Amino acid sequence: MISHIDHLVITTRSINPCIEFYSPVLGMKVETFGEGRKALIFGQQKINVHEYGNEIDPKAHRPVPGSLDICLISVKPLDAVKATLQQNSINIELGPIKRTGARGAIESLYVRDPDLNLIEISCYV
Template sequence: MISIDRVDHLVLTVADVDRAVEFYRDVLGMEPVEFPGERRAVRFGDQTIKLHASAELVEPTATHPVPGSANLCFVTSRPLSDVQEHLRTSEVRIEEGPVGRTGSRGPITSLYLRDPDGNLIEIARYDDEA
């Protein structure tokens, strides 16, 4: 049996890499990074989201890579009221929330929004940190 320790990176297929980088940088505060071969990504903490343009996929790839097919949850230590205000000033529509959910380590309160490709983005805060 193998043992997985953590997630290193995820890959999102996007319609427009520049637009995706701008969203994840300006709205979610992630750091843009570049890799050899003009590949681009955003980083937060020890994790990276690699951004692959749907018109220029990097092999190997998922069986059906299409923009807007992901559902991602990010955890924040900021009060969700601060997140809501930032989203409002960034003109990002909140799809749902705040609502109670269950995260991998227990109860969370979440806000849902969409990135420019329509991926569902959940921003959550653990209830015991509130």
């Protein structure tokens, strides 16, 4: 019945630092839609960005910054990802470490975004 994820929503305390992390650092495209809403586009998916206290209805039961734990698959090798993170002063919390993704073995780096969401950046091995 379900084929893939179209989009998900991230709740942030501040739109601009959130966009600055996901766009220039992780290479996602910023889209403005609706009445000035923001989204981050990558692959065939997107992340809609909601500001805490100004979420769009309907919304999650308790949308709060820092509650997201997501694994993103990189098109670049993990060494290149690590270099980009270091160039942007992004602290690598863990990794590289072997994990299991939806389609098999992956190698991952773990970082935190400005809202302290856990972001796993991985490559299939």
